Amino acid sequence: MTRVFSGVKPTGHLTLGNYLGAMRRWVGVDQHRAEALFCIVDLHALTVEHDPARVRRLSRQAATVLLAAGLDPERCTVFVQSHVDEHARLSYLLECVATDGEMRRMIQYREKAGLERARGGSVRLSLLTYPVLMAADILAYRTDEVPVGDDQTQHVELARDLAVRFNQRYGHTFVVPRATHPEVAARVMNLKEPASKMGKSDDFGPGIVYVLDEPDVVRKKVMRAVTDSGRDVVYDRAGRPGVANLLEILAACTGGNPSDLGGVYESYGALKKDTAEAVVEVLRPVQARHKELCADPGYVEGVLRDGAERARAMARPTVDAAYRAIGL
Numbered sequence: 001m002t003r004v005f006s007g008v009k010p011t012g013h014l015t016l017g018n019y020l021g022a023m024r025r026w027v028g029v030d031q032h033r034a035e036a037l038f039c040i041v042d043l044h045a046l047t048v049e050h051d052p053a054r055v056r057r058l059s060r061q062a063a064t065v066l067l068a069a070g071l072d073p074e075r076c077t078v079f080v081q082s083h084v085d086e087h088a089r090l091s092y093l094l095e096c097v098a099t100d101g102e103m104r105r106m107i108q109y110r111e112k113a114g115l116e117r118a119r120g121g122s123v124r125l126s127l128l129t130y131p132v133l134m135a136a137d138i139l140a141y142r143t144d145e146v147p148v149g150d151d152q153t154q155h156v157e158l159a160r161d162l163a164v165r166f167n168q169r170y171g172h173t174f175v176v177p178r179a180t181h182p183e184v185a186a187r188v189m190n191l192k193e194p195a196s197k198m199g200k201s202d203d204f205g206p207g208i209v210y211v212l213d214e215p216d217v218v219r220k221k222v223m224r225a226v227t228d229s230g231r232d233v234v235y236d237r238a239g240r241p242g243v244a245n246l247l248e249i250l251a252a253c254t255g256g257n258p259s260d261l262g263g264v265y266e267s268y269g270a271l272k273k274d275t276a277e278a279v280v281e282v283l284r285p286v287q288a289r290h291k292e293l294c295a296d297p298g299y300v301e302g303v304l305r306d307g308a309e310r311a312r313a314m315a316r317p318t319v320d321a322a323y324r325a326i327g328l
């Protein structure tokens with residue numbers, strides 16, 4: 001059976017980008033057709049400045065949102081990365097296979113390190129080695145497919161390269177994984193800055209829709225989205241990024257096609273109104289279930305405990321085999 005692994009970072013509240021780019025397929029497709037593991041990757045949240053209590057709280061919150069979105073613990077394994085030691089154990093071995101040049105070429109590292117330095121801060125070594133830990137997350141489970149938004153393509157490529165290199169040097173140990181992306185909304189852009197990805201942020205930016213935003217907040221954010229100077233509603237990602245983003249979000253929420261939808265609207269206002277309502281409808285059941293789950297924190301804890309046990313049992317043989325293969 002195909003093995004699927006993917007994760008979310010508890011660095012902020014989950015966004016519409018996380019939902020449309022990744023979670024929705026985990027719920028609707030992956031957990032039904034594959035042996036699937038979904039992980040709250042809390043170790044990755046330590047690569048930048050963080051508040052310990054907040055990371056812990058956001059990890060539980062992310063797990064609750066994933067379950068509210070429809071991940072079913074009877075069908076898939078939901079767990080927290082730091083509960084399974086195998087991730088960190090394997091990461092070190094992969095650091096002995098990766099090169100520093102390879103790490104410094106990673107686009108996300110360059111962007112985030114640049115931001116840290118611009119703020120006058122120092123860059124944690126773990127920010128540089130983050131993609132190796134992510135490779136360990138994936139390879140420890142002999143993963144075939146990694147369903148992600150397209151911002152993660154380069155990191156999954158690295159996991160492939162490290163798997164191939166390790167297997168060539170030390171004997172066949174890892175499955176070589178591949179990334180899969182949604183057909184639409186593989187990269188949802190910030191509504192206020194359509195040149196940047198809609199990513200989690202500390203400042204509750206007005207261009208970021210969160211999965212748990214109230215309907216009126218969603219409406220306000222979408223209605224205030226930056227569009228373009230033209231008037232026609234056409235799908236053109238390079239020339240009209242703001243409008244294209246709205247069309248992609250609408251298409252992802254309604255099952256349509258962004259280019260076809262472009263022809264339907266005569267004004268940006270009408271497009272925004274329908275997009276806002278479509279987003280509200282997609283998030284409504286998730287928010288309702290989230291409310292129920294918050295009333296039962298013991299349930300979420302239990303799911304994470306069982307998930308960690310199952311994940312550990314799956315990862316251990318592969319990580320033990322890697323230790324033997326490399327000479328330990």
Ligand code: ADP
Binds near residue numbers: 010148150
């Ligand atoms: P972030 O911290 O940027 O929200 P995560 O690393 O937690 O991202 O991402 C979790 C999943 O959501 C990944 O598969 C990632 O590719 C996807 N994702 C994140 N942001 C977006 C976006 N704006 N559009 C599409 N997919 C996204």
